[in-house]
Amino acid sequence: MNETYQLIIIGGGPAGLSAGLYASRSKLDTLLIEKAGLGGQILNAEMVENYPGFPQGISGSELGALIAQQATKYGLPTAFAEVQGIEIKDEKIVITSEGQYRAKAVIIAAGSEHSKLGVPGEEEFLGRGVSYCAMCDGAFFRDQVIAVVGGGNVAINDALFLTRFATKVMVIHRRDQLRATKVLQDRAFANPKIEFVWDSVVNSITGDKQVREVKLRNVKTGKGSSVEVSGVFVAVGLRPNTDYLRNLLTLDEVGFIPVNGQMETEVPGIYAAGDIRAGSIRQVVSAAGDGATAAITAERFISSV
Amino acid sequence: MTQPLKVDDQNFKGVVIEAKTPFLVDFWAPWCAPCRAIAPAVEELAGEYAGQVGFGKVNVDENPKVATEYGVRSIPTLLLFKDGKPVKQIVGLRPKAELKKHLDDVLTGKG
Numbered sequence: 001m002n003e004t005y006q007l008i009i010i011g012g013g014p015a016g017l018s019a020g021l022y023a024s025r026s027k028l029d030t031l032l033i034e035k036a037g038l039g040g041q042i043l044n045a046e047m048v049e050n051y052p053g054f055p056q057g058i059s060g061s062e063l064g065a066l067i068a069q070q071a072t073k074y075g076l077p078t079a080f081a082e083v084q085g086i087e088i089k090d091e092k093i094v095i096t097s098e099g100q101y102r103a104k105a106v107i108i109a110a111g112s113e114h115s116k117l118g119v120p121g122e123e124e125f126l127g128r129g130v131s132y133c134a135m136c137d138g139a140f141f142r143d144q145v146i147a148v149v150g151g152g153n154v155a156i157n158d159a160l161f162l163t164r165f166a167t168k169v170m171v172i173h174r175r176d177q178l179r180a181t182k183v184l185q186d187r188a189f190a191n192p193k194i195e196f197v198w199d200s201v202v203n204s205i206t207g208d209k210q211v212r213e214v215k216l217r218n219v220k221t222g223k224g225s226s227v228e229v230s231g232v233f234v235a236v237g238l239r240p241n242t243d244y245l246r247n248l249l250t251l252d253e254v255g256f257i258p259v260n261g262q263m264e265t266e267v268p269g270i271y272a273a274g275d276i277r278a279g280s281i282r283q284v285v286s287a288a289g290d291g292a293t294a295a296i297t298a299e300r301f302i303s304s305v
Numbered sequence: 306m307t308q309p310l311k312v313d314d315q316n317f318k319g320v321v322i323e324a325k326t327p328f329l330v331d332f333w334a335p336w337c338a339p340c341r342a343i344a345p346a347v348e349e350l351a352g353e354y355a356g357q358v359g360f361g362k363v364n365v366d367e368n369p370k371v372a373t374e375y376g377v378r379s380i381p382t383l384l385l386f387k388d389g390k391p392v393k394q395i396v397g398l399r400p401k402a403e404l405k406k407h408l409d410d411v412l413t414g415k416g
Binding site: 035036037038039043044060061064065080081082097098126127128129130131132133135136137139140141209210231 | 334336337338339340341342343344345346349376377378379380381382394396397398399400401402403
């Protein structure tokens with residue numbers, strides 16, 4: 001396969017889909033490459049209450065599907081492929097699991113993936129009690145005690161959602177206060193099913209056929225402890241998947257892509273948008289804005305070369 | 306794209322366990338967004354591997370028995386059966402290329 005486009009967008013979340021919407025309405029010959037499925041991380045959010053235009057809130061899965069529907073309405077082609085690298089010749093060559101695609105400009109909007117705890121048992125019990133998607137798997141833990149690891153918006157949203165099924169949700173957080181937005185904190189502190197384990201990190205996850213126990217360590221006292229749970233929902237943040245870009249772009253220390261206000265990277269014709277760019281506030285609303293900005297900047301670049 | 310077969314608690318044995326070819330079962334539920342997101346890739350694979358691998362979908366809401374029997378506690382979970390036994394478990398929204406690799410490994414006897 002060796003196809004040539006004016007613009008290639010990598011990633012089918014809100015940033016990539018918004019870029020695709022703008023590009024296809026501008027009649028740019030565009031291809032959107034997504035590795036797994038359209039919609040992005042927001043699909044996993046139970047409720048989105050801070051995206052303008054939905055005063056009652058909207059479920060993340062519905063919002064993701066609506067953004068995808070709108071983006072593809074003007075004839076945006078999509079391909080399922082995993083991007084493995086980008087090379088610069090006269091044009092940009094995007095190397096994927098399904099072959100090579102060429103374009104004048106590339107918008108990288110591949111977002112980020114769940115950070116792992118990196119502890120023994122985490123991989124072993126994936127799908128057998130360890131989960132990164134409370135929305136998907138919460139219902140399997142009806143009337144059980146489960147743990148949520150993390151203290152940000154995703155962790156607290158997950159904990160609140162899981163109280164619908166679980167008898168008790170233990171939030172394990174490495175600090176003594178939450179990072180989550182105040183509205184969510186208030187809801188969590190008021191919820192009788194949620195219990196907090198402060199200043200603690202997970203040392204290991206153990207069990208037999210399924211998760212039975214989480215071993216913890218208090219970061220202040222160094223003391224070990226354990227809690228009996230049948231599920232562990234991990235929500236300790238996101239990391240960008242940009243390793244394959246290291247020889248093309250200078251990344252920041254975490255791996256995010258630095259851009260200017262026009263979403264331009266240091267390489268002409270290569271743009272980054274959404275969660276993957278350095279300094280993103282990682283919200284759907286900002287991802288959508290980044291995508292639109294990148295598409296318009298890319299369009300100007302394409303018509304100038 | 307090819308629609309995977311609807312598999313349920315009743316027909317699971319006949320369709321999956323007794324299948325002559327390897328068989329991929331997609332455990333899903335209507336309210337699970339990543340399940341919906343992975344579906345098009347599974348449908349594409351069903352077309353690409355027609356005749357070599359069977360494809361089916363189990364709605365875990367309506368068919369708790371088979372999901373429990375195979376210890377499915379996370380969806381989407383794809384279980385790849387060979388000779389009536391699950392030989393691969395793929396959990397979560399994974400890239401199509403990765404799914405393809407698992408299918409090829411089982412077909413070539415590597416996995």
